[in-house]
Amino acid sequence: MSHRKTLLAASIFAGLCLSGALHAQDTTQTTTTSNGVGALTRSQDTAQNSGSSAANAKQLATVTVTGIRASLQASMDTKRNADAIVDAITAEDIGKFPATNVAEALAQVPGVTLDRSIPGTQRVSIDGMDPSLNVSLLDNHPVAQAIWLFGDNPNRGFNYSLLPPEILGQLEIIKSPEARIVEGSLGGTVLMHTVQPLDVPANTLSGSFGSNYNDMVGNQRPNGSVFYSWHNADKTFGVDFSAQHYEEFTSREGMENYGYSSVASVNAAAKAAGNNAIQNEINAGLIKPSDQIPNELSAANFQQTEKRNSLLVNLQYRxxxxxxxTLSLLYMKDGLNNTNQSMYPWATNQPGGITSLTEGPNGIIVAGTSVGTPCYNTTTCKSTASTFSDNYARESMVSTKGVDWKGTFYGDGWRLGAQLGVSSSRNPMESFIKELYYGGGFSWNINNGAQFTNPSTANNPNYWADNGWGGNEETSLYKARDTYGQLDFGKDFDGFFNELLVGVRYASHWESQVENAFTGPQQLTLDEIGYGGLTDLSGMSALGLSESFVTHVQTLGFNAIKDAVLSTPGFGQAKDANVYFDNTWAVQQQNKAAYVQANFGNDDVHGNLGIRFVDTQFTSSGYNVPGYCASADTFDCNFGPGFGWVTSNTSFTNWLPAANIAWNVTQDFILRAAASETVSYAPYNQLAPYFEANDTVLTATAGNPDLKPYRSANFDASAEWYFNSESVFAASVFYKDVLNYIVNAATYQDRVNGSWTLPGYLQSEGNAQIAAGLCTTSGICQYDVTAPINGGRAKVKGATLSYQQAFGDSGFGARANYTYSDARTASGGWLPYNSKNSYNIGPYFEKGPYSASVSYNYRDDYLAGGYVAGAPSTYVDGFKELDASAGYQISKNFSVSLNMLNLLNAKYYAYLGSKTQLSEEYVTGRQFELEAHFKF
Known part of the structure; x- marks a missing residue:
């Protein structure tokens, strides 16, 4: 352990000394109110010179932000001046508080919670709603995003880990809709604003360079970025750019379980193999036929190296x-190559070797033993025990680019604005797998994993080899594209109703996937693939997992796995037709919208009233393959009527009213209320006619082109007390009556096993599935299929409390928030990603050159999606995280900072039904990021 601490210090020091990259952290930020959305925004000085009143302006303002207290005050002022219920974060929040990406910064906001199933946070919930039910816009336009993980479940939730925080000036979270704001959100709308060149001093140059380190893997990576802004002396033309290079090595270590089987089904297969051990325990009353047995407890080791380069350019002309x-250009390339090893002793695959089972609470079998004979240096091993090691090497390179233009004409009391652009993202992913086999006996325990009976043979590479199936290569070209255009008109009036806004918008989103599997790699021994020694998985050790899970054989890694698959002579010719037909699809969504909104206000009351009309059309395409073609697993198929590439069309129209009112009871006390109807949509892949199966564990997920949009009636209210210039106490309540909530329904379907005809599949998995009664000899298997359906009504009700205060001149301050969210479907089921209780506590200190902050986050249990194709949704146990940051201002132009994340190395634990029914548990290690900053 002392060696790891020394390595940390040395790695960070080396990263600072050797990295020549730059990092942007501009301390002059553009702050906008929630009214500064769309093509009608402009700078405050222009508004004043044109003669429009401050009450009617609602424009961008330039605010200098130079520290924690100033940052919090700027965010508080945005909230205070808004018509709607809004929270805000300035770019300084991301740099001064413990956060390495935008999602972690958002976690400081009341009602925002994160899901941390994979390092590098992706999924952000607002007011207890599924991340797919939020809308995120960059300078009022969408950013297309291809998925980054092969086999991931696409969702509409914005992947903030792909967006460098350095390009942002401010974020706003709009919790109560307005008619002028883009439709699609049930939870909240996140507006991300970039820094504009005419709003900062000419020749502003800032940046940083540094290193980040994860103590679980002992690996450090450099990062850096630079921001530069210039404008001419007349402030009529300016340009800025933000560039970033970021690297991070992450790891997720723990235990997974791939579903459960009943004792009755496993016993039937055991007796067919001549084993009566399970029946004897049933007869003795030690276990019951209805008890559930974990299928495979797996030692799971996911490692990823991210290398991201990004560039944003803004050109502003006035x-x-x-x-x-303003013309904006965005380009990002994010390399996310990863390896994933799952080493799982599989008791139910060879039940003939089971010698004992132990019943635990809630009808779960919690332990067992299996006997078997390891085979030496052979690819044709036969044993009564089976342990598999799935070794994946996945290549992922997400390329995202976008062009956005917006312009505004200002007349005498009127404005006409336009915005149009296109954003595209693609990822030509590749996945290579080698599946190794070991035939020796083992014991297992649901709390600690599995332990090999003879570790000396289990840890000898000569006893591991392909066994009937040599793996495959899968490719998936994933594309996403957004095209949009809008026109907005605003007219000022004297009187209580002081502004009228009208506009129209067209948006088209295209998302598609083309997947292929190349079959027939040669079977190899572990030595032939490349033996990488024994693992030393400290994360599994921290979870109390068995010695065999912590220390076991492994390959040489990414290149060894890939080369072992591609080295087969003639490989790449044979393709699996079923994989292509089942996983190739396309969905297009086209929205045509129009809105009218009236803004009103005087010294005491202000707000808005409006309605938005949305016409939505979906075009969903995919393959419908007849059974005789699936059985043959061939591209040479004569599609009859109704089969082949089929397309369906659906359309919906919605009128969406929205009203917001704020009453300044006193100068420092504000009451707000809002009512609205909103609409949101299912993830794009759920709307496609596809069928993605896991033929080994016989689970699948399918799409449904007949899904209707979510529709919700919403009521919000808040009370805010600004008891000094840097302090606020606020309380809010929210209620959402969702008229159509899409839920996943599980059914059993008899379908052709798409892998049945692959070389070696019958030997390695198929015969065991036949013995268990799950498949026929012709390959017709019973799949547990999860598919979305229109689920009827759901209700969400909750409240938030938030507090922020600077304690005089002491340098100390604090912010904290608490959210209660009670969400249920009409049938009483949980809503995905909703935690009933969550809170954040964040004390800070800032005085002289020193600054520091701590953040403690907690959220209750919640329902999350399954992690493999068709896997049932899981419940995630309560999660806590402790983060901290510290900074020192060396001089006016130079400073250093240290971010320390996940200091508790918290366990991510997911379960099915009850907490005794394990699904997966992980740890990801503590992360440290040390940076040196400069500004001129």
């Missing part, structure tokens, strides 16, 4: 007070 135009 020749006079009557016109301004």
């Amino acid at each position: 020749p006079n007070q009557s016109f301004e135009s």
